[in-house]
Amino acid sequence: MDDAMWAFARVSGLLDMVLLTGSVLLGILARSGRPLLAIPRVSVTLLHRNISLLAVVFLVFHVVPLLFDSYAQLNLVDVVVPFLGSYKAFWQGLGTVSLDLMAAVVATALLRRRLGTRTFKAVHWLSYAMWPLAMAHSMGNGTDGTSAPVVAAAIVLGVAVLAAVAWRVSAGFLETAAARRAGNARNGWTRP
Numbered sequence: 001m002d003d004a005m006w007a008f009a010r011v012s013g014l015l016d017m018v019l020l021t022g023s024v025l026l027g028i029l030a031r032s033g034r035p036l037l038a039i040p041r042v043s044v045t046l047l048h049r050n051i052s053l054l055a056v057v058f059l060v061f062h063v064v065p066l067l068f069d070s071y072a073q074l075n076l077v078d079v080v081v082p083f084l085g086s087y088k089a090f091w092q093g094l095g096t097v098s099l100d101l102m103a104a105v106v107a108t109a110l111l112r113r114r115l116g117t118r119t120f121k122a123v124h125w126l127s128y129a130m131w132p133l134a135m136a137h138s139m140g141n142g143t144d145g146t147s148a149p150v151v152a153a154a155i156v157l158g159v160a161v162l163a164a165v166a167w168r169v170s171a172g173f174l175e176t177a178a179a180r181r182a183g184n185a186r187n188g189w190t191r192p
Contacts, residue, residue, distance in 0.1 A: 012061035019055035095137030
């Protein structure tokens with residue numbers, strides 16, 4: 001049974017990295033106020049939210065089987081407190097920090113109306129730290145981290161996120177209310 005749990009944890013971890021990358025990319029695009037091809041901006045935001053939730057689900061799929069795996073020897077404290085694990089403590093700790101950051105982002109997203117937009121945005125910026133930590137965890141702790149397909153996928157995902165972040169901090173990134181209103185007007189939407 002350990003082999004099945006280990007394989008499930010590995011595959012779900014890799015899929016989670018892809019979903020987390022998609023979430024970061026769509027989050028940047030949603031913030032820009034631009035549509036994605038023929039998908040309107042509002043739908044891009046919904047897609048970002050749904051992929052983010054799916055990333056959380058796959059993170060659970062990644063972690064829970066490791067709690068029952070005799071080789072990983074992961075316990076609940078290791079899941080929450082970084083750098084205490086018995087297997088590659090540093091790399092596992094990076095994954096734990098990433099998980100903690102994801103929990104903070106999810107919690108503020110769920111409590112956005114109570115906390116306010118300013119707090120939500122401030123905590124949401126942690127996504128930019130969460131992604132590289134998760135990638136480093138994947139490459140350093142994962143048993144497939146040095147295989148050619150995983151390295152190639154990591155390079156593609158890394159280039160995509162770096163390009164999106166470069167665009168996000170560039171002068172060409174447009175996130176003004178006027179730009180959003182113009183985009184809404186082009187799509188025939190009006191604000192009530």
